[in-house]
Amino acid sequence: MLRLQRGDTGAFEELVAHYQGIILNLIVRFMGRRGSREDLAQEVFLRVFRARRDYRPEARFSTWLYRIVFNLCINENQRDRRRRTVSLDGAADGRDGSWDPVDPAGLPPEGLVESEELHERVRAVVAELPESQRVALVLDKYEGLSQREIAAVLGTTEKAVKSLLARARDNVRDRLMPYLRRAES
């Protein structure tokens, strides 16, 4: 980032190449199937590029970057909610990642843990968590950030992060329970 500040555009290319997978997966995990993931990832990098002159290495670069990602995702979610409010047809097509409780008795019995349906359900369950719980869970589970680092991204305390994570895990467990129990039987 400091090289980019000095006008080294090659450094930007390296930065994008290094973080593209992390950013894209964070977006996919946070947003579910909504939105154009690569367009959002591109916007994250463009924001980094635009902010290059104002960047101060006071916190870890990744913390700053994650904050950009989640702010952008939250804005996109809000826009998406507004769009869905206007278009009821769009919400009814089942592609919006919304939580849709399904009777586990009606599920196919074979190999559910490995099934595409469970993947979809996990994705939907995560995508439907409240935003702050989702940020905490995604950074904890997939990025392995400490509670202190998550607190820095969210701009809150470690205690609050601990509580968010506990609630996120409760929600995930409760919502996945029918599928998990079914998989065992």
Place this chain on the structure above:
Amino acid sequence: MKVDCDDFRNWLGERRPEPGQMLPEPWRQHLQSCASCRELEELDQEAWQALDSHPVVHASPGFVARVVRAALGEAARERLRPIGRRWLLIAAAALLLGIAGLWSLWTSAGEEEAQELARLEAQQLPEDFLRHLDLLENLDLLADEGVAAVLDLTSDELAALHAVEAMDEGGR
């Protein structure tokens, strides 16, 4: 340490379950005696592992080049922007004002000239008329050679005056 279900559930919310993780002794003892907490702990493990089923996605091959191209394009536009839009707008506004001012001066000058000409033309006819009237009334005086000399009349003009005077007298 004796733990109850609430203690266990609080602890469960804070732990990060990992495969093969050994539970601390007080919790193990509790789970041996509490079927509902045991089931909850198993579900917690399974749910945590199910989150791993979230597939990893990869960016499309041209992603890095596309992002860099977009960023450099923005930077190029950014460089033009300070001189660009604001000053171009100011310059365009100044140019328009200048043109409008010149046009206004030019058109008003033309109008003044036309008005002056019209005024002169309007004045010319009565003056000519008055001068001729004056000439007729003072034919006697003009015919006098002394006056003609003062007025610097030519001999032809003087002759013409005399002829007019003669006609005038013949008429009377």
